[in-house]
Each structure stands twice: as structure tokens, then as C-alpha cells.
Amino acid sequence: MNTSHAAALLAVPLAALLAACTPNKPTAEAPRPVRTAEIRYDAAREANRYVGTVRARHEVDQAFRVGGKVVQRKVDVGQTVREGDVLAVLDxxxxxxxxxxxxxxxxxxxxxxxxxxxxxxxxxxxxxxxxxxxxxxxxxxxxxxxxxxxxxxxxxxxxxxxxxxxxTVLRAPRSGVVTAVKFEVGQVVAEGLPIVSIAAEGEPEIVVDVPEDHLANFTKGKFKASLASAPGESFDVVLREMSPEAVPQTRTFRARLKPVSTRRLPLGATATLVAERPTAQTTVAAIPAAAITQNNGKPAVWAVRRATGTDAFALVEMVPVTVHGFRNDDVLLSGLPAGTLVVTAGVQKMAPGLKVALSGADRAVEVSQAAR
Structure with a gap:
């Protein structure tokens, strides 16, 4: 065997050995899709929520001016009556x-x-x-x-x-809707005993009970209301009347608010009232509370920054923030420049330097920030 042939035979195992020892080239990890929110600062506001009821501004209890046995009942709850209509008749x-x-x-x-x-x-x-x-x-x-x-x-x-x-014939003194009927045919009613309630439909109001410790700030707020039947449709209301004394049973103060615009509200419906008022001159940003995480026991968020070059992805980094409070499902914070994008979903899966993919809307925000 000549020398060249022996060298060739030795080269084959050596190449195989080197190939086995050479590590595989890692595949690039795809950017993780994330949902983000932009930091936008506004004056800090204090918001309180109250549950109330839609009632008529004018609701009157009707009663016979004489006593006797009821022989006819002409109305039911929910029925619309006109002025002069017969409600009930006595013997x-x-x-x-x-x-x-x-x-x-x-x-x-x-x-x-x-x-x-x-x-x-x-x-x-x-x-x-x-x-x-x-x-x-x-x-x-x-x-x-x-x-x-x-x-x-x-x-x-x-x-x-x-x-x-x-x-002995009870008639409606005004047009409206019957909200309560408290008698039956054959019942003997006393003179002056309220038996029918009639509410005027033209001026609905939202009635809420305000705790005593909220009273000082309640009148300074701006109000929005929504109905339980349509929670996503809020409308402006203004305070019309605040009771000067507390209700003895609950020790709360009754407030009556009316819609700013002409709006038909179903009487008796459940309404949610949100009262907001500016607090100190501190400006805060509101983002979903799910965006908050912790770093060494202190609040932080994952901020998104554009990667270098022309890559279509971004990187995340943990940034400490100051939390000023919570409002519904949002957290009020400061400590980040306005316009910063923060991750609002899946924060527990984030890591420093992780590549993330932005939605089309988020990339448009990034482009507009770069243009500024």
C-alpha cells in the first residue's frame, strides 16, 4: 500500500469524527406575538362606582279620599294611563x-x-x-x-x-305609567291609604345612595351612567338634587341625577353610575392591570423597543414604574416616556431581550413615534 492511499484511508474516519463533533447550527426562534398598549398621560382622576335605579322625577301615590270596599280595579302594574282615567271604584x-x-x-x-x-x-x-x-x-x-x-x-x-x-271613583290626576298597585277587588281600604303609584315617564332620573365619606367629593365630579341591559353604552348625567340629610336606615345620602340629553330610560332598571373627579396635578397613564409584573418586589412592566436594523420584530425589557392606583380593570402608573408600548398580555412568559412580533396597529404606532 502506497503512502497516498493510506493517507486517504485515514482522512475518511477523521472527517466523520469531525462531523460528529461539530454542533448543529441553531434555528432562529420565531418572534412571539404580543398585545401591547401605548402609554398616554392624562390628569389623575379618582373614580367611584355606585349602583342605582332609574326612577321618575315625578311619582305620586294615589289614594281614595273616602274609605270603603273596592268593587272594581281598572289598572295593572306597567299600564299607561291618561289624566282622568278610572283607576278603581268603591261600593x-x-x-x-x-x-x-x-x-x-x-x-x-x-x-x-x-x-x-x-x-x-x-x-x-x-x-x-x-x-x-x-x-x-x-x-x-x-x-x-x-x-x-x-x-x-x-x-x-x-x-x-x-x-x-x-x-268613590279614583281617577288618574296626570298621565303616566302605573308603577305599583297595592289593593285587590273586595278589599276594604281606608281613607287616604296609598293604593296606586303613577310615575311620569317624561323625566327619568337615576337615584343612588352616597356614603357619608364620599359626600364632600361627590358633588365635584363628572358623571357617566350605563344600564345593566346595555353596559357598553354610557351616557352623561348631571346632579340635580342631593338630599341634605341621611336616610335613617342606611345612613347614606340620596342623590338624583338626570341625563344631559333627552333619553328614554326604562323605569325600575338597574343603572351603574361612575363619578370621576381630578385629584392632584400628577399625570398618570391608564393601562390594563394585567400588564403589571414585579421586579425585586417592586412594580414593573415589559416595555417594547424596536430592534436595530430593518428587522420586523421588537425586543422587550423590564422597566420599573410607579403605581398610583387602580380604576376598574386598569392600573394608573407613571415612570415611562409617553408613547412607550408595554406588553399587556402574557407578561409571565416574557424574558429580557425576547423577540416579539407587533400587530399592524402597534407597528403603525412605532412608525409614528419614530417620525416624531
């Missing part, structure tokens, strides 16, 4: 008898008044020739006046009896 038999009795008493009193006046006139004629004394003449005049007064009093009694007969 009026006793009141009709009272009208008849008053009529008979008036007839008797009127007859007596005419008789007394006739007697006075006759005595007055006899007085001229001295046949009647002054004392008898005065008695005749007094009797005539008394009988006339009695007749007038009986006329008023008849009018009162007729009014009480009319009161």
Missing part, C-alpha cells in the same frame, strides 16, 4: 244614601227658612200699629236669620255628600 251605596239624606235635610231647612221669613214679614206689618212689641219683632228677625243660616248649612252638607259620592 257607593252608603254614599248615595248620605246624598239622599242631605237632600231631605236641605228641603226641610229651606221650608223652615221660608216659614220664618213669612212670620217676620207679618209681624213687621203689625208692628206699625203697635200690635207687636219690639221684643217679638226681634225674635221674628232672629228666627228668620237662624232658619236661613240652617238652610245654607244644609246646602253645604249636600254638596259635601255629593263630593264624597264622587270620591
Amino acid at each position: 257607593d251605596a252608603d254614599y248615595r244614601l248620605a246624598v239622599e239624606a242631605a237632600q231631605q235635610q236641605l228641603t226641610a231647612a229651606t221650608t223652615q227658612a221660608r216659614q220664618a221669613e213669612s212670620d217676620r214679614q207679618r209681624l213687621n206689618a203689625l208692628k206699625a200699629d203697635g200690635s207687636v212689641s219690639d221684643s217679638d219683632d226681634e225674635k221674628a228677625h232672629s228666627g228668620a236669620r237662624t232658619a236661613e243660616a240652617t238652610a245654607q248649612a244644609q246646602a253645604r252638607n249636600l254638596e259635601l255628600a255629593r263630593n264624597r259620592l264622587n270620591y
Whole structure:
């Protein structure tokens, strides 16, 4: 075997050995998609939430002005009524008898008044020739006046009896919707007992109870409200009335707020009121609370910065921040330059220098920041 052939044979195992010892070239890891939020500063605001109820500004309890047994019920809860509509009727038999009795008493009193006046006139004629004394003449005049007064009093009694007969029919004093019915046919109701509530639909309000420790700042806030049936649709409301004294049972103060614009609100609906007011002059940024993590026991966030070159990905780094408070699902913080993008989802999977992929909207924000 010649020398060249031996060298070739030795070269083959050596190449195989070197190939086995050479590590494989690592494959590039794909950038991790992330969701981000831009840091935007605004004046710090304190927000409080209250749960209230939609009520009518004008709601009146209706009651019979006389007592008796209910024989007809004309309305149900939720029914719309107009002014003058019949709500309920009482048994009026006793009141009709009272009208008849008053009529008979008036007839008797009127007859007596005419008789007394006739007697006075006759005595007055006899007085001229001295046949009647002054004392008898005065008695005749007094009797005539008394009988006339009695007749007038009986006329008023008849009018009162007729009014009480009319009161056996309960009518709506104004148009609105029936919000409560507290009686049934056959029930005996007392005079003045509230049995029907009617609310005017034209001026709905939101009624909330404010704790005493919120009272000083409540009137300084700006208010937005939403209904439980449409939580995503908020609308502006303004404070119309604040009770000057606390409700004895709850020790809270009742506030009534009305919509700024004409808006139809279903009576009785549950409403959420958000009261915001500026606090100190500190400016803060609001981002989702899920973006907050910790570094050595202190709050921090993962900030996104553009990688060098023309790569379409970005890198993340942990940056400490100052937390000023929480508002609903957001955290209020400071310590980052305005316009910084921070990771808001999957922060537990982040690591320093990790490549992340931005959405189209986030890349547009990055481009606009670079242009500035």
C-alpha cells in the first residue's frame, strides 16, 4: 500500500469524527406575538362606582279620599294611563244614601227658612200699629236669620255628600305609567291609604345612595351612567338634587341625577353610575392591570423597543414604574416616556431581550413615534 492511499484511508474516519463533533447550527426562534398598549398621560382622576335605579322625577301615590270596599280595579302594574282615567271604584251605596239624606235635610231647612221669613214679614206689618212689641219683632228677625243660616248649612252638607259620592271613583290626576298597585277587588281600604303609584315617564332620573365619606367629593365630579341591559353604552348625567340629610336606615345620602340629553330610560332598571373627579396635578397613564409584573418586589412592566436594523420584530425589557392606583380593570402608573408600548398580555412568559412580533396597529404606532 502506497503512502497516498493510506493517507486517504485515514482522512475518511477523521472527517466523520469531525462531523460528529461539530454542533448543529441553531434555528432562529420565531418572534412571539404580543398585545401591547401605548402609554398616554392624562390628569389623575379618582373614580367611584355606585349602583342605582332609574326612577321618575315625578311619582305620586294615589289614594281614595273616602274609605270603603273596592268593587272594581281598572289598572295593572306597567299600564299607561291618561289624566282622568278610572283607576278603581268603591261600593257607593252608603254614599248615595248620605246624598239622599242631605237632600231631605236641605228641603226641610229651606221650608223652615221660608216659614220664618213669612212670620217676620207679618209681624213687621203689625208692628206699625203697635200690635207687636219690639221684643217679638226681634225674635221674628232672629228666627228668620237662624232658619236661613240652617238652610245654607244644609246646602253645604249636600254638596259635601255629593263630593264624597264622587270620591268613590279614583281617577288618574296626570298621565303616566302605573308603577305599583297595592289593593285587590273586595278589599276594604281606608281613607287616604296609598293604593296606586303613577310615575311620569317624561323625566327619568337615576337615584343612588352616597356614603357619608364620599359626600364632600361627590358633588365635584363628572358623571357617566350605563344600564345593566346595555353596559357598553354610557351616557352623561348631571346632579340635580342631593338630599341634605341621611336616610335613617342606611345612613347614606340620596342623590338624583338626570341625563344631559333627552333619553328614554326604562323605569325600575338597574343603572351603574361612575363619578370621576381630578385629584392632584400628577399625570398618570391608564393601562390594563394585567400588564403589571414585579421586579425585586417592586412594580414593573415589559416595555417594547424596536430592534436595530430593518428587522420586523421588537425586543422587550423590564422597566420599573410607579403605581398610583387602580380604576376598574386598569392600573394608573407613571415612570415611562409617553408613547412607550408595554406588553399587556402574557407578561409571565416574557424574558429580557425576547423577540416579539407587533400587530399592524402597534407597528403603525412605532412608525409614528419614530417620525416624531
